Amino acid sequence: MKGNDVILRTVSRIVVFIILTFGVELFLSGHNNPGGGFIGGLVLSSALVLLYVVFDIETVHQGVPLDFKKVAAFGAMLAVLSGTAAAVLGHPFLSQGFGYFDLPIFGVTELTTVTIFEAGVALTVIGTVETIILSISKDV
Amino acid sequence: MxxxxxxxxxxxxxxxxxxxxxxxxxxxxxxxxxxxxxxxxxxxxxxxxxxxxxxxxxxxxxxxxxxxxxxxxxxxxxxxxxxxxxxxxxxxxxxxxxxxxxxxxxxxxxxxxxxxxxxxxxxxxxxxxxxxxxxxxxxxxxxxxxxxxxxxxxxxxxxxxxxxxxxxxxxxxxxxxxxxxxxxxxxxxxxxxxxxxxxxxxxxxxxxAAMILVMLGAFTKSAQFPFHIWLPDAMEAPTPVSAxxxxxxxxxxxxxxxxxxxxxxGGESTWFWTVSLIGIVTLLWGSFNAVKQNDLKALLAYSTISQLGLIMSLLGFGSAALAAGTDAEQVLLAQAGFAALFYMVNHSTFKGLLFMIVGIVDHELGTRDIRRLGGLMALMPVSFTLAVIGSFSMAGLPPFNGFLGKEMFFQAAVTVSSGNPFTADGAALLFPVVGWIASVFTFIYCMIIVYRTFLGPRQPEKVDRLPHEAPKGMLVSPAVLALFVVGIFFFPNLAGKYLIGPAMPAVFPTLAGKPGLVPHIQAWHGFNTPLLMTIGVIAAGIILFVTFRHWRLIYRFPPFRWNLDTVYRGLIGGMETGSTLITKRYMSGNLRDYFVYIYVFFLAAAGGSLFLKGAFKPDFRMETIAVYEVTFVLIMTFAALAMPFVKSRITATLLNGVLGYSIAIFFIFFRAPDLALTQTVIETVTTVLFLLCFHFLPDWKPERAPARTKIINGLIALGAGAVVTGFALTVKGYVVFDSISGYFEDSYTLAGGKNIVNAILGDFRAFDTMLEVVVLFIAGIGVYTLIVLKAKKGGGDIEGK
Structure with a gap:
């Protein structure tokens, strides 16, 4: 998808970062507000899709040298293994724990194992979406 | 532990x-x-x-x-x-x-x-x-x-x-x-x-039924007739694996x-007859077919089949002990079970040894075709000695453990034929006779192994390597096995007392502790029937081996040339063509046809069962509907109705987008921000996918289907929509169970999160989410393999590499 659309390219350079930030925000806020791993992952992958549409695959690959199949595999593995940890500790498989910790800069913060699980979900979503879109567009 | x-x-x-x-x-x-x-x-x-x-x-x-x-x-x-x-x-x-x-x-x-x-x-x-x-x-x-x-x-x-x-x-x-x-x-x-x-x-x-099914498992695994056909083909494995x-x-x-x-x-006549007969048939068919093989490993495969049959038939004979009347009879018949286990141990030693020797020949000469071998005795003296030990033991000659096992087999066959609880007439005479004939063939192929490989003229022109003795490391294992082959002959009662004897109570629990259950094995026990049978085997075997090339022709005529492989290939081939035929009938490659299958099934299964059970109770009570809600309903209705009539693909794509985004807006109306967000992003990514594919899709042509098909498809679509709508309306006013949502409302104390939706997804019902993630990953890999790894044009056969 090589074009000469200067406006689109210039706008995208900035917008991509807004989308990425929004995606991370959605991912982190999912515990108490709308968001979460699935939607966060989707927004992040849509940012990448925008990059692919505006620039060409090779250029993007230089900036983000990831094999998205492996990203998806890693995510799926993370989701499964995060549940196994609970089973090893004697809780039912996929039990999640949470606690409140006093961290230096953030103050009292809630930390929970769901984040690890959701990170797995998000990575799988990103990996799968990009794998599918790249597979189809490379097929031309 | x-x-x-x-x-x-x-x-x-x-x-x-x-x-x-x-x-x-x-x-x-x-x-x-x-x-x-x-x-x-x-x-x-x-x-x-x-x-x-x-x-x-x-x-x-x-x-x-x-x-x-x-x-x-x-x-x-x-x-x-x-x-x-x-x-x-x-x-x-x-x-x-x-x-x-x-x-x-x-x-x-x-x-x-x-x-x-x-x-x-x-x-x-x-x-x-x-x-x-x-x-x-x-x-x-x-x-x-x-x-x-x-x-x-x-x-x-x-x-x-x-x-x-x-x-x-x-x-x-x-x-x-x-x-x-x-x-x-x-x-x-x-x-x-x-x-x-x-x-x-x-x-x-x-x-x-349970008995027959358990036997089916045992017979397929132990390569019993008619399931033996997999074993010769399994010889494609590396020789250590075969051994x-x-x-x-x-x-x-x-x-x-x-x-x-x-x-x-055991003690049932069905069990006795099936195990014994299948075993004895396998014994005969295996040894008969082993003789005609030219590949040493195929020969050993058939020989293994035949000896597994021998062990199986012995277990069959032994099972009669559990139905026998007197103590003496019981103990006598149980000796067949003892013989089975004894022969099995012997078989593992001499057959493992022979496989290893054949592996050595293959390794040193690059072939195991007996038509290209011969005269290796002088070049590979150690291998030759070991091969002789293994083959003669298998043939049932002293002083090797195979002799003891073979004698015990003959003894057991004679015992069963002369009196067992299941038959009074001479039907059981079949066992010693067939066993004897099979043993003659066993003798012949044992001689073939030794003579055609190690004796006779050398054929250097047919082999491209200069053979020499195998490295010492390869000879150690067969030599250890050979020690056992000879050792068990001289000290059979050691094995009998410590190895085989203790197994007898496990096979015959009701006979445990009876005197004489573990026999005293003797190599020499006077001129009795088994010994005479062995002498007969040797005599007939030598005559038939010497005249082998004259009667070899019989393998060309039915029923001797029959091969059950044909049946297997026919079955597999038939199943493949059959399933291809069925698949081709419904896999039209047309997306709409697949939708028809899905919706017809949905109508029949979901709609039909709801209707028959009288579960359809649409609840038409409406709450107040806002004006903007009505507006979006109208917009969606218009988009949906317009879809079948548009003239270009881009319009259809846009109408599809209208539907998708409107649904997202409805999610907002009903206070489901997570769903709304997801729907919006999904809709966006889908549109990009459409853009990617757009250039490559065929032209948007008006439908040429006959009017009847169109009407039927329309009815199916309407029906599916009606079922979904009716279902949604029914659920609204249906109170059969208490709602479980109260549990989830505690999400802040239970899972530490204020967002119930995510607490459900990531904690309460994390198992669902985990499996969905895995499915998503599999789908992605599936798309990748289908599109990127598909066979290149003209490059077809990936397997041929």
Missing amino acids: LVVLGVFFPFAAAGLIPLLYRLIPNRRIGWFVMAVPLVLFAGLLSIVPGIAAGKTANVTVPWIPDAGIDLAFHIDGLSMIFGLLITGVGSLVVLYSIHYLSERESLGHFYAYLLLFMGAMLGVVFSDNLMVLYAFWELTSISSFLLIAFWYHRKGSRYGARKSMLITVFGGIGMLAGFLMLYSMTGTFSIRETITLAPELSEQPLYL YLHSATMVKAGIYLIARFTPIF
Whole structure:
């Protein structure tokens, strides 16, 4: 998808970062507000899709040298293994724990194992979406 | 507890092998692998005296207690024999393979599969729980598949692997059904408990079916007629694998199963006749076909089939002991079971030895076709000596253990024919006669092995290598086995007392402790029927071997040239064409047709059952509807109605987008921000996908389908929509169960999150999410393989590499 659309390219350079930030925000806020791993992952992958549409695959690959199949595999593995940890500790498989910790800069913060699980979900979503879109567009 | 660790030790080692192989990427890795069976062998040896004294080792670790499935392991005399064979022959085979396999092979895979098999096989013989036994049983089939296909670039290897897998797994599934029937009769999966309940079982209606299905599993695994056809093709595996899996251990799993289930089914006439007849037919057909083979390994494969048949028939004879009337009769018949186990141990020694020698010949000359071999005696004296020991033992000659086994077989066949509880007339005379004929053929092919390979003229012009003796490392294992072949002949009662004898109470629990159950084995017992039969075998065998080229022609005529492979190929081919025909009937490649199938099924299954059960109770009570809601309903209705009539694809795509985004807006109306966000992003990404594909889609043409099809499709679409709408309206006013949502409202205290939706997704119902993630990943990989890895035009055959 090589074009000469200067406006689109210039706008995208900035917008991509807004989308990425929004995606991370959605991912982190999912515990108490709308968001979460699935939607966060989707927004992040849509940012990448925008990059692919505006620039060409090779250029993007230089900036983000990831094999998205492996990203998806890693995510799926993370989701499964995060549940196994609970089973090893004697809780039912996929039990999640949470606690409140006093961290230096953030103050009292809630930390929970769901984040690890959701990170797995998000990575799988990103990996799968990009794998599918790249597979189809490379097929031309 | 050590037993459990023992069974899982090979699995753990198999998992470590790939890591270890990175550190030591050469054949020295074999020494580490060899430590596994050696340690286990030593461990088993240390408890032999205890087992011989009648003790057993039992461990039960609860696994799925609700379903009655426990990791219950049990070592008694019977499983001890198999355990020692698996670990003992296993050590020798690994030692042999260190020198047999080239460093260029992927040794990491080879040893990982081999250890996987070893663990599975130990699991089979030590499990006391039927379900655990079944799981290990199928695992042996899978590891056998992997090992046969080790040289997967060869067509024959893939064919043989698939064939063995299909046949053994077919039998295995039948066996599983048999186990489940037993469970439904007894209420326990424990073999020992089933045995104690055995006397009450024979009245049950499922008893016979369970018996036949268990036999099916045993016969397929142990390559009994007519399922023997997979074993010759399994010879495509590397020779150490053939020696180990396909002669010494895995094919004996069926023998084990029959012996293990004799206390449950033995004493029934069906069991006696089926096991004995199948065994004796296999014995004859295997040895008869072995004679015509030109490939030494194929010859040994048929010979293995025939000897498995011999052991099987002996177990059949022995099972009659459980129905015999007097004590003397019982003990006499039970000796057949003793002979079976004794012969099985002997078979593992001499057949393992012969496989290793054939492997050496193949390794040194690059061929194992007897038409190209000959005169190797002077060049390979040690191999020759070992081959003579193995072959003569197999032929039933003294002073080798095969002689004792063969005599015991003849004795048992004569005993059964002269009197058994199931038949009074002469039908059982069949057994010694057929057994004798088969033994003559056995003698002939044993002579073929020795004479055609090592004696006679050399044929250097047909072999492109100068043969010489094998490296010492390869000769150690067969030499150790040869020691046993000779040693067991001179000290048979040592084996009888410590190895075979302790197994007898496991096979014949009701006869335990009767005097004479463990016979005193003697090489010389006067001129009696068995000895005369052996002399007859030798005489007839020599005559037929010398005149072999004159009567060889009979193999060209039916029924002697019949080969059950044709049946197998016909079945597989028929199934393939049949399924292709069926698939082609409904796989039209037209997306709309698939939608028709899905919606028709949905209408029939969901709509039909709701309707028949009278569950359709649409609740039309409406709450106040806002104006903007009505507006969006109208917009969506318009978009949906316009869709079938638009003239260009881009309009259709946009209308689709209108529907999608409107749904997102409805999610906002109904206060579901998570869903709204997801729907919006999904809609966006989908549109990009459409853009990507747009250029490559065919032109948007008006429909040419006949009006009738259009009307029917329209009705199906309307029906599906009506069912969904009716369903939604019904759910609204349907109170059958208490709502469970109250539980989730506690999400802040239970999961520490204020967003209930995500607390459900990530915590309460995380299992669903996890599986969805895995499915998503699989779908992505599926798209990738279908599109990126598809066969290039003209490059077709990936397998041919």
